Amino acid sequence: MANHQPLFSLVPMNERAHEVVRLERNRDWRVKDREDKLVLCIGHLISRSGNATTLVTLGRDERNDIFVDSAQVANLQCSFEFNPDTYFVMFYDRSRAMTSKIHGRMCHPFQQGRPRKVLVHPGFNEFIGFGGENADSIQFRLRWHRDPNPNLADTIVNLNSELASPRVTQVRSIEPERSLIRWLNLGCLGSGSYGEVFQAINADDGNLMAVKIMRQRGNSQEREMWKARWMREVKILSEARHLHIVEYIGAQGWDGEKVSIFMGLKEGTLTSFVERELPLPRLGLSDIVFNHMLQAIDFLATRNIVHRDIKPDNILYVRQTDRYLFQLGDFGLSTRVVAEANPQGTPIYIAPELLQRGEVTHKADVWSLFITMIWISGNQQFRSLGDGYGKSLERTLEILSECTLSEPEYFERFRGMERINPQGRPSAAQLLLRYYGGEGLTTPRDQIPPLNL
CATH class of the missing domain: 1.10.510.10 (Transferase(Phosphotransferase) domain 1)
Incomplete structure (x- = not known):
């Protein structure tokens, strides 16, 4: 059933992907692009999954939105789903054998120890592959047709403050990093003597963040002084969990030249x-x-x-x-x-x-x-x-x-x-x-x- 304008297309990158596109069972998702080539359009149909945040499911089971006729593919192989708070799109590996992958020039792939989901966005994580021992039996490239979050341009931010998203993200430790926060830079919000503040998307959950990056400058004594101040700020923030105090997400980089403090993003x-x-x-x-x-x-x-x-x-x-x-x-x-x-x-x-x-x-x-x-x-x-x-x-x-x-x-x-x-x-x-x-x-x-x- 028609729903919206297409959000992106899956462009086949190898012959097995072309076969998926040509399957008669996938005809409702299939269109010709501007180059008169067959692609799978995503976002204009309502998923059969019954999940309001799911854009599309792919797999060998005929109950999937897009059917993949291959013994190398799981019954439910992968899916594209919205973050329900920000509406950014996430790619999920649903296979038990973990045979889905993502790659590209700018890429944060699946990693061991993290949930098998990752952000996909124009210019970021553009290629997917799944099936087979190397998760590359079937390969597609994402071609975006419109902004996955049209309200992002309306977000108003202050250049000199920590900012936050409506959703509270779990607080992370300020101890040496066990799992670094991975993020996509959406642009600089402002700068000062301490460094810069960036608008960002968390690549592992699709939430908006403000990333405050402080560069350690000066002699060793001055650097230690600033580091101590930033540590104090982070420690206080990590303890101050309250409805009317901006949410703290995490901090990392204490052993390097740049310290990053992650806050949510407000209007x-x-x-x-x-x-x-x-x-x-x-x-x-x-x-x-x-x-x-x-x-x-x-x-x-x-x-x-x-x-x-x-x-x-x-x-x-x-x-x-x-x-x-x-x-x-x-x-x-x-x-x-x-x-x-x-x-x-x-x-x-x-x-x-x-x-x-x-x-x-x-x-x-x-x-x-x-x-x-x-x-x-x-x-x-x-x-x-x-x-x-x-x-x-x-x-x-x-x-x-x-x-x-x-x-x-x-x-x-x-x-x-x-x-x-x-x-x-x-x-x-x-x-x-x-x-x-x-x-x-x-x-x-x-x-x-x-x-x-």
Whole structure:
């Protein structure tokens, strides 16, 4: 039964493949290409398998979509299937004898110890073979007719943050690699002093990722310093599994010149959300972001982790069916609770106690979230501060106070977050309990002191 326009064709590369194409049982899949040659078109018919994600099955059993009349081929030899989350196409070896293979100029073939599935994509893993001792009795080349993921071009990304896909991928160890993450580069998203960020597809599961590649530069002491920082970032991320914290996939390359950190891919940042879209009133947007970020900060606080760089560029979002999900990303400056640390980050978002080299606690993240809430309001006085460079702390605090007084209704629920003394500043847990009835709390309720504003 006709379904869609063809996604790709299987072009026969040897005589046995031509025989498969010419079989009368495969006539519904057979077409003539632009060169008047017979090929098998994939994607325009619904598979007989009954699986909604299966494009086509091939094998000796007549119940397959494409019948292969060969004793060297398994009853169910192989299949092409969609990743249900990203719609990229995967090639599966379904034979018990593992007699399917994939090859090409750019290729990540099947490997022992990995599931027998691999990404196929224009220019990547273009040739398949199956049947026989060397899995080459029947050979086809994939010729693509259209983008396997038409929505990919609509993906909006931020160039300076870790980004994530809607699907959480299993966390991998940061210990020496047992199984390297294999990936297809879809292009550079941005670069900085640390290295580059690439958009990528995981070649072994078809999920989208952001790959942050840091190059070790400088003398040996500097290289060890950066490596220690990246290790700290990865360790914190690997422990921070929470709905409102960007997903960590894995890291590798610690013994080489380049370290790769794999994150998921999101649609954009809070900055791009406000500047490009803003489908929500600012009051409604601030309520959602406030709630989601309080949950993230509270979770981190229970693990003695301070993000230290909360700002619109580091808050990511993804559309869900009828709502938006915001997540905290970029843990490059994150640290454990410590007595003091050098102030780092964008000055306007840095808590006063950090500027004065005071104790680093999760209350600093509460301050940064308060400044982010002012940013969402669009207050012109606040925008006049820019990034905060060149302004004294006293003048900055004066302007922030004027901002809160100018819109009392908007800033009511943020009251107390602006306190200079972190001991008097409310915690994320206290704010969640007061304004959201404790929804999303990680801190046990009996450990949350009363909030007096």
